[in-house]
Amino acid sequence: MNDKVALVAGATRAAGRAIAVELGRLGMTVYVTGRTTRDQRSEMNRPETIEETGELVTAAGGTGIAVRVDHLEPDQVRTLVERIDREHGRLDVLVNDVWGGDVYLDLGKRPLWEQSLEGGLRMLRLGVETHAVTSYHALPLLIRRPGGLVIEMTDGTSESNARYRADAGLFYDLVKVSVQRMALAQSEELREFGGVAVALTPGWLRSEAMLEGFGVTEENWRDATAEHPHFVISESPVFVGRAAAALAADPEVARFSGKSVSSGELAGVYGFTDVDGSRPDAWRYIAEVESVGRPADATGYR
Template sequence: MGDDRPLEGRVALVAGATRGAGRAIAVELGRKGATVYATGRTTRSARSEMGRPETIEETAELVEAAGGAGIAVQVDHLEPERVKALVERIDTEQGRLDVLVNDIWGGDVYLTEFGRRLWEHDLEQGMRMLRLGIDTHVTTSHFALPLMIRRPGALVVEMTDGTTEFNAGYRADAGLFYDLVKTSVQRLAKAQAHELRDHGGAAVAVTPGWLRSEAMLEVFGVTEENWRDAVDKEPHFAISESPALVGRGVAALAADPRAGLWTGRTVSSGHLAKVYGLTDADGSRPDAWRYISEVQYPGREADTTGYR
């Protein structure tokens, strides 16, 4: 195990690795030497209800290209038997599981009805969002944790949206269902931190900032190469970050033998970047949640000076 490959011999499961933060985390874990099981519903022969073109096979190939071992497995994490079979396969093939990243979501553009109150929001879509964003995480941890606690040092990462302080207020812009999902997974991290304590494990909730996921780039009609063109349409988009930042942050956390110090907490990609000396793909270090809280939400003029 070298300094540049501290996760050599370690096994990770990134549940929800088809695109966005999940894909970037899988790649960066692989870059540090891990064997990464990348799961999701969309493959080259089948698409999920989201209708996105990104596939788990592409993610596994990117993991391989980064120097890790990538294994794509099609799994709907709402189906307990599928998740159980996945964990049994990991046990058979690897005999261990060191890192679990619960990044399953699927409710961003497709299900979220921004600005609508509970009684205005489509109930079926809202309940579907809860199932995709909460039930999947609980189901995956239920089956994965017995394998993980065989060795001390297990790490569970619950992917959320928003810091503890920010989510202490109600996410009225996104609505009740979105708010419930993102605060619930923070609570899941706290609960799992408690339950893993006696087994030498840790659980941490991690939030990216304003993420330039594939879907977000499409919303603004830009690519990662020319994303700054969207600032003319939305000036605060200047604080956005590529998925690489949170990917690097989670990988650094997974490689840190003192990761247990973070257990039960919610941390942002910007904070992890500062602690571990990381930068985004463009060399900057955006601190999105501080910016959103201090500049964007108070209605101040967009200015990222001192925030990236």
């Protein structure tokens, strides 16, 4: 896949970074975007940068190209796509992973009228509008060649999101369900051009922020299960990165077009594992263990 080009929008950290690296491991040229650079931070105020992601892509065997882009600014996205076109004349994979709304999450089962309207609307812009702006500008380049792939990153499968996620509130629920609907819509529009769109979700992701919040590292993450027992089903970002790479390398990926899939589900199809050799199936675990009040036990789920 050395001649193929990917754009991972929102690749500064967590799932986006891991996906970019795994696409690089396939030998692809990967444009990685975000708002946090070594010179400035986004409102997330995290230390991870897009330059680091680009370097990790290159170290994995690909070519990482870091570009600071605010995907709420159509002119910046258009300029980025024009650059990709000018430098390569093609786009094979688009990963819409822009989020950046963690700072606006209003946890605790509070009704809409008690949440921050400003924060909620900002989440909708960051998590939905950015995806629409990016696809609007990138898809004309992607459809030039048959076989283009769009991966819409979300949180939760269509089955799990069929139930209202009261713990995160209406705005977050809207964002993640909307992204799944965007994958379905794009799958319909891309079909005549030989393109595919898929909604992909990780399970309980051990992102940099999650590990930091729980006071653990990737090396000793199991220590957090003492206080958060169901964290036993969590997965590293590499797991969903490998899921995205498996989709990108699959000549029969059209079988998933328009569908909502998870890293755990795809591990069973493609045979990849997490960094520890396991295959955590978080959404099945959540439905069958955590949601029904059973004691935390990942036996049979990883």
